[in-house]
Amino acid sequence: MSALQNQPLIKVSNIDKLFGAKQALNNVSFEINKGAPVALVGPNGAGKTTLFSILCGYIQQTSGEVSIMGHKPGSAATFGNLAALPQDAQLDPRFSIAQQLKFYGQLQGFDTRKSKYEAQRTLDLVGLKEVLNEKPEALSHGMRKRVTIAQALIGEPKIVMLDEATAGLDPLHAREVRELVANLSGETTFILSSHDLSELERLCEQVLYLENGVLREHQTLTNEADLSYITLRMASVIPDFEQKLKSILQVTQVKKTQDKEYLISIEPGKNDLPIDIQILQLCHDNDWQYKQMINGKTLENQLFS
CATH class of the missing domain: 3.40.50.300 (P-loop containing nucleotide triphosphate hydrolases)
Incomplete structure (x- = not known):
């Protein structure tokens, strides 16, 4: 060569x-x-x-x-x-x-x-x-x-x-x-x-x-998701949403990155139930509608968050 x-x-x-x-x-x-x-x-x-x-x-x-x-x-x-x-x-x-x-x-x-x-x-x-x-x-x-x-x-x-x-x-x-x-x-x-x-x-x-x-x-950028984060986009504004997400044991931090979008920091290994299932269960129990859930950070959040 x-x-x-x-x-x-x-x-x-x-x-x-x-x-x-x-x-x-x-x-x-x-x-x-x-x-x-x-x-x-x-x-x-x-x-x-x-x-x-x-x-x-x-x-x-x-x-x-x-x-x-x-x-x-x-x-x-x-x-x-x-x-x-x-x-x-x-x-x-x-x-x-x-x-x-x-x-x-x-x-x-x-x-x-x-x-x-x-x-x-x-x-x-x-x-x-x-x-x-x-x-x-x-x-x-x-x-x-x-x-x-x-x-x-x-x-x-x-x-x-x-x-x-x-x-x-x-x-x-x-x-x-x-x-x-x-x-x-x-x-x-x-x-x-x-x-x-x-x-x-x-x-x-x-x-x-x-x-x-x-x-x-x-x-x-890798095709593998960063399992330390989840990006969640909701359908509507929910009062005290960040605090309610923190009720999940594996959630260490919730940051609102823009209107109705949240970057969730995850500490793995604290629950046998996958974190995305726990988040979906929380949405179901509270009758919250979400638009999109992404494993990892979006490119926008990687650059600006």
């Missing part, structure tokens, strides 16, 4: 980015290996777009080092291996979908036959093969969004960065995009920027959390 195969897909070391006196990124470091999608989250103005732009080679960091598959961002070696889809990506209204996707294929060096094949293949991936010869004005907003995702998948890049990929999509098509990302994750490593934490929680195993240009969190 070569040294190149052993190294991370993306390695960012101590980068800063200044725009005049404004510091957009401050000493950011992380590594991304091939595998499951990676979440990039943070409030507006956190530096996510700046980081995306540096990884793509659109702009350069002020200091620090960035490596994409062992090469500098924007170098010829990364061409065709890294694709990015900005949130506001637009289609040209003058040309058909086929013409535009074939053009992007030709920009990657494909001949006419291969470009046509890639246009058809990627549209089929996003469930829109029937719109190949349509112009953008004939498509809904959601359909245009999926066409731009198809564009990002031309040439089967190794790394695909998607900014708010499901924003503006109806629930059915948002689910189709999530399934597409999950299905392609064996060969393509996705970096997903989104404000929808529940969506990222379903897809990602690694999360980068930026705030004011600083990487506040860099952690791996």
Whole structure:
């Protein structure tokens, strides 16, 4: 196995980015290996777009080092291996979908036959093969969004960065995009920027959390639930609910994380009856209705609680 195969897909070391006196990124470091999608989250103005732009080679960091598959961002070696889809990506209204996707294929060096094949293949991936010869004005907003995702998948890049990929999509098509990302994750490593934490929680195993240009969190999410916590979402407000939950022997702390949502700290081993059954029994005895029970913390609570 070569040294190149052993190294991370993306390695960012101590980068800063200044725009005049404004510091957009401050000493950011992380590594991304091939595998499951990676979440990039943070409030507006956190530096996510700046980081995306540096990884793509659109702009350069002020200091620090960035490596994409062992090469500098924007170098010829990364061409065709890294694709990015900005949130506001637009289609040209003058040309058909086929013409535009074939053009992007030709920009990657494909001949006419291969470009046509890639246009058809990627549209089929996003469930829109029937719109190949349509112009953008004939498509809904959601359909245009999926066409731009198809564009990002031309040439089967190794790394695909998607900014708010499901924003503006109806629930059915948002689910189709999530399934597409999950299905392609064996060969393509996705970096997903989104404000929808529940969506990222379903897809990602690694999360980068930026705030004011600083990487506040860099952690791996596991599929195994943290048995020290339960997240409980109730259907209505219940007076003194936290105190009533503490009547269960294994409950050591109850924290209200938002309206009608509670993070319950658990001390295992104090009762033969599973803790989730005890909580459900308490709800049943008091005629309380709950919306959702999650073993462990949600991504939102991991980052902000």
